[in-house]
Amino acid sequence: MRSPEGIRASRAVLAVLLMGVTAAASRPQMRRPEGLPQSAHAEVDGLALTPPMGWYPWNMFGEEPQNETLIKEIADALVASGMKDAGYAYVGPDEGVCFSRGEDGKLTTNLDRYPSGLRGLGDYVHRKGLKYALYTDAGAKTCSGAMPGTKDSEFEDMKAFADWRADYIKIDWCNSQGQDIVQTYALLGKAQRAAGRPVVHSLCSWGEGYPWIWAGAIGHMWRTTADICGPGKADWARALRIAFANEQLAGFAGPGRWNDPDMMIVGMPGLSEAQNRSLFSLWCMMASPLMAGNDLRDMSRSTVDILTNLEAVAVDQDPLGAQGRVVWNDGNVSLWAGKPLFDGSQAVLVLYQGKYRADKKIYWEELGLQASDELYVRNLWTHETTGPHAGSVSVAVGPDDVAFLRLSKKSDLPIPPVLVADTYLVTLRSKVARPETLTGKVTVTNKGSSDLPPWRVDPESLPPWLEVAVAGSGKAQTFVNTVSTAGLKKGAYHALVRADNVEPISGRPMSALYYDVDLEVVRNVRR
Numbered sequence: 001m002r003s004p005e006g007i008r009a010s011r012a013v014l015a016v017l018l019m020g021v022t023a024a025a026s027r028p029q030m031r032r033p034e035g036l037p038q039s040a041h042a043e044v045d046g047l048a049l050t051p052p053m054g055w056y057p058w059n060m061f062g063e064e065p066q067n068e069t070l071i072k073e074i075a076d077a078l079v080a081s082g083m084k085d086a087g088y089a090y091v092g093p094d095e096g097v098c099f100s101r102g103e104d105g106k107l108t109t110n111l112d113r114y115p116s117g118l119r120g121l122g123d124y125v126h127r128k129g130l131k132y133a134l135y136t137d138a139g140a141k142t143c144s145g146a147m148p149g150t151k152d153s154e155f156e157d158m159k160a161f162a163d164w165r166a167d168y169i170k171i172d173w174c175n176s177q178g179q180d181i182v183q184t185y186a187l188l189g190k191a192q193r194a195a196g197r198p199v200v201h202s203l204c205s206w207g208e209g210y211p212w213i214w215a216g217a218i219g220h221m222w223r224t225t226a227d228i229c230g231p232g233k234a235d236w237a238r239a240l241r242i243a244f245a246n247e248q249l250a251g252f253a254g255p256g257r258w259n260d261p262d263m264m265i266v267g268m269p270g271l272s273e274a275q276n277r278s279l280f281s282l283w284c285m286m287a288s289p290l291m292a293g294n295d296l297r298d299m300s301r302s303t304v305d306i307l308t309n310l311e312a313v314a315v316d317q318d319p320l321g322a323q324g325r326v327v328w329n330d331g332n333v334s335l336w337a338g339k340p341l342f343d344g345s346q347a348v349l350v351l352y353q354g355k356y357r358a359d360k361k362i363y364w365e366e367l368g369l370q371a372s373d374e375l376y377v378r379n380l381w382t383h384e385t386t387g388p389h390a391g392s393v394s395v396a397v398g399p400d401d402v403a404f405l406r407l408s409k410k411s412d413l414p415i416p417p418v419l420v421a422d423t424y425l426v427t428l429r430s431k432v433a434r435p436e437t438l439t440g441k442v443t444v445t446n447k448g449s450s451d452l453p454p455w456r457v458d459p460e461s462l463p464p465w466l467e468v469a470v471a472g473s474g475k476a477q478t479f480v481n482t483v484s485t486a487g488l489k490k491g492a493y494h495a496l497v498r499a500d501n502v503e504p505i506s507g508r509p510m511s512a513l514y515y516d517v518d519l520e521v522v523r524n525v526r527r
């Protein structure tokens with residue numbers, strides 16, 4: 001067995017190779033493995049039809065100090081900072097010593113670090129209206145060697161993750177020597193389905209095995225490159241190399257299947273405000289998952305403003321799910337386009353990597369638009385709209401900074417749905433032997449511009465003791481969960497409710513919304 005350092009070093013070499021040559025090297029091998037479904041897996045579970053947003057500890061903290069207190073404090077900070085209201089939802093531990101495998105082969109929580117148990121932490125996260133993310137590895141052990149990997153225990157482990165109520169599972173590729181990558185991740189996908197709890201499946205092979213070719217049939221997102229930084233050490237040059245490597249894979253992304261250039265470094269020590277703004281804009285332009293990686297308990301105003309800029313988030317969360325790409329690059333200045341948005345507008349980015357100041361004239365024809373188009377230009381950072389401009393617009397950009405724009409024939413620029421729930425967990429308890437009717441509510445608010453059609457819940461998907469009605473309309477809708485205890489035996493009951501909706505401007509399906517209903521029946525109940 002190689003040491004973790006050895007493994008990390010060889011992965012770093014692989015990463016450099018991948019970053020330089022990813023797309024070019026992969027082209028001759030772009031054959032899709034046989035036996036995988038043709039359609040995106042997200043079509044089945046409706047998850048991640050826009051890129052997942054949330055927070056993961058690795059970039060800032062590494063393995064230490066990952067524990068329940070940290071995750072709870074971060075969940076609290078997600079709410080208090082306004083990030084939850086901007087759409088960030090997935091949160092939980094990355095690699096740290098979260099669980100071990102008992103003699104019976106089953107995973108058990110490390111209670112020293114997670115005294116409420118991984119399920120208890122999941123409940124805490126869900127009660128805050130956030131989604132629970134967990135981490136494991138497809139090999140024999142996780143990267144540090146400190147936790148068991150899922151190899152040969154795929155079904156048991158995915159069942160444990162479902163019992164812990166994970167909504168998102170990042171699955172690393174360390175210590176996987178000799179394993180077939182496609183078969184391994186496909187087996188894990190199968191194990192997740194067998195466990196009965198739909199999860200965002202985040203594959204983490206750092207580009208190994210060319211996951212962009214096949215992983216959309218299995219999961220929802222895949223890392224395209226090596227780690228963006230070592231824990232606590234933001235590295236701007238490396239982040240840019242990753243952005244440009246990820247850019248080459250634009251054609252593979254779309255709703256429910258995302259290229260993942262890694263968690264963000266926005267707000268980590270060592271980056272300037274311009275670099276933070278640029279990184280965030282690049283990730284939004286590439287429709288990347290927006291997993292923050294900084295310490296949310298200690299953020300400057302500027303970091304919060306960047307991470308919660310809804311006009312930028314709107315580009316990332318656009319329902320069409322196009323990944324923008326470089327259409328022009330002179331080595332210092334790059335022009336990014338190819339990102340049509342749901343209302344007929346376009347996102348455009350100019351990144352300047354030089355030392356002084358770039359003046360870039362953007363011609364509509366460079367963007368694939370008509371020279372004769374008269375377009376309003378919205379600056380997504382200064383929040384100013386100018387125009388209409390005919391044929392071109394000029395922008396000035398400082399060092400390591402961007403101009404992030406939205407071009408439209410209309411001056412009105414809607415924000416796509418950004419959903420915020422008051423809770424994702426309804427807990428009900430019946431203590432009496434006579435039949436009771438209990439209700440618990442979940443309210444979901446759209447922070448985007450449009451009123452939404454009513455959410456739909458398939459009554460056939462619910463257990464006989466539960467009914468769900470949707471009350472209210474437009475921006476805020478409430479799921480009223482009504483439980484009838486008549487005839488129920490003493491015990492614990494659980495339902496995972498799925499709701500679906502359609503984004504009204506594009507007519508595209510929105511990501512399915514899931515929440516848990518727990519019912520405890522303390523005594524047998526008469527009919």
Ligand code: GLA
Pocket residue numbers: 058094095142143144172204206226227
């Ligand atoms: C890999 C992943 C990282 C992190 C570490 C944990 O390096 O790419 O994001 O999860 O493992 O060891």
